[in-house]
Amino acid sequence: MIEAEHLTRRYGRLTAVDDLSFRAEPGEVVGLLGPNGAGKSTVMRMISGFIAPSAGTARVCGHDVRKSPLAAKRVLGYLPEGAPSYGELTVYEFLGFVGRVRGLRGGELRRHLDAAVEHLDLHDVLHTTIDTLSKGFRRRVGLARAILHEPDVLMLDEPTDGLDPNQKREVRALIDAMARKRTILISTHLLEEVHALCNRVLIVARGRLLADATPAELELRSRYHGAVSFSAAGAGVAKAMLERMPGVAAVEVDPLDGRVTVLPEPGKQLLEPVQELLRAQGLKVNEIQLERGRLEEVFRSMTVRAAGSEP
Numbered sequence: 001m002i003e004a005e006h007l008t009r010r011y012g013r014l015t016a017v018d019d020l021s022f023r024a025e026p027g028e029v030v031g032l033l034g035p036n037g038a039g040k041s042t043v044m045r046m047i048s049g050f051i052a053p054s055a056g057t058a059r060v061c062g063h064d065v066r067k068s069p070l071a072a073k074r075v076l077g078y079l080p081e082g083a084p085s086y087g088e089l090t091v092y093e094f095l096g097f098v099g100r101v102r103g104l105r106g107g108e109l110r111r112h113l114d115a116a117v118e119h120l121d122l123h124d125v126l127h128t129t130i131d132t133l134s135k136g137f138r139r140r141v142g143l144a145r146a147i148l149h150e151p152d153v154l155m156l157d158e159p160t161d162g163l164d165p166n167q168k169r170e171v172r173a174l175i176d177a178m179a180r181k182r183t184i185l186i187s188t189h190l191l192e193e194v195h196a197l198c199n200r201v202l203i204v205a206r207g208r209l210l211a212d213a214t215p216a217e218l219e220l221r222s223r224y225h226g227a228v229s230f231s232a233a234g235a236g237v238a239k240a241m242l243e244r245m246p247g248v249a250a251v252e253v254d255p256l257d258g259r260v261t262v263l264p265e266p267g268k269q270l271l272e273p274v275q276e277l278l279r280a281q282g283l284k285v286n287e288i289q290l291e292r293g294r295l296e297e298v299f300r301s302m303t304v305r306a307a308g309s310e311p
């Protein structure tokens with residue numbers, strides 16, 4: 001479990017992290033989502049004990065990261081931004097080194113190494129120098145390093161940043177497999193990552209926590225929640241009629257593909273009335289969809305509002 005209470009970090013006059021409180025429980029993958037410079041890495045650096053908070057506390061599995069740093073580090077695996085490692089070592093040498101630093105020796109070290117290599121599928125590159133690996137494999141080595149001591153809590157700072165789409169998918173599948181019993185905190189600025197991995201999201205901007213919710217709860221806040229979208233030949237003609245329909249807040253037509261989206265007033269159901277109107281107009285609908293809401297729009301409106309709230 002991770003508990004952050006009123007975490008604050010100031011750099012001179014800049015408050016990089018401002019009074020942030022949250023909990024992440026075992027079995028949860030919590031996404032720390034925010035634009036560049038929001039303070040995500042600073043939060044992780046404080047929880048990992050890498051830098052000290054200016055105020056507030058963090059606990060990892062109940063261990064205060066300031067008062068009991070060794071106990072906290074023992075239960076925490078951390079993949080820092082960019083997953084730095086010793087590039088001139090082979091994967092085997094590097095993980096062996098990390099294991100020894102972690103206090104593992106002999107058979108115990110071998111068992112942990114084997115498990116991490118197996119989990120991250122590193123057999124084929126075990127004796128390859130890290131600098132010569134693809135980015136995807138280097139990230140896997142970083143993840144192997146983070147889980148080597150079998151921690152209960154994992155913190156991954158932008159774990160798929162800089163990877164190509166296939167590598168991103170692979171790394172996400174690996175993280176998903178690690179999630180079962182652990183507490184995982186992932187920082188990202190990618191909404192697709194939240195969709196793919198997280199069961200809870202903390203939205204931060206300018207160091208402040210703007211939302212702590214499940215992706216589904218955030219979708220509820222979207223003005224597209226309950227919207228009906230469809231494409232049909234000649235759909236533009238129906239726009240004016242749809243706009244006049246009771247319960248409709250707005251109608252948008254995509255300038256690129258002509259897809260129509262009918263946005264509801266709060267709490268209004270539009271699927272059936274829209275279908276009825278289209279039928280009555282004799283429009284042949286190719287495909288019609290009821291939207292759950294758009295995380296992108298919620299994220300953008302929250303973070304833009306936060307950016308505008310102060311000089």
Ligand SMILES: Nc1ncnc2c1ncn2[C@@H]1O[C@H](COP(=O)(O)OP(=O)(O)OP(=O)(O)O)[C@@H](O)[C@H]1O
Nearest residue numbers: 011014016034035036037038039040041042043189
């Ligand atoms: N050592 C430092 N000295 C001064 N300012 C810093 C330092 N580290 C971070 N900052 C500032 O604190 C703010 C938060 O930075 P942080 O790296 O935590 O953001 P982030 O959300 O992780 O961004 P990114 O996604 O770009 O990595 C930024 O304005 C950054 O410039």
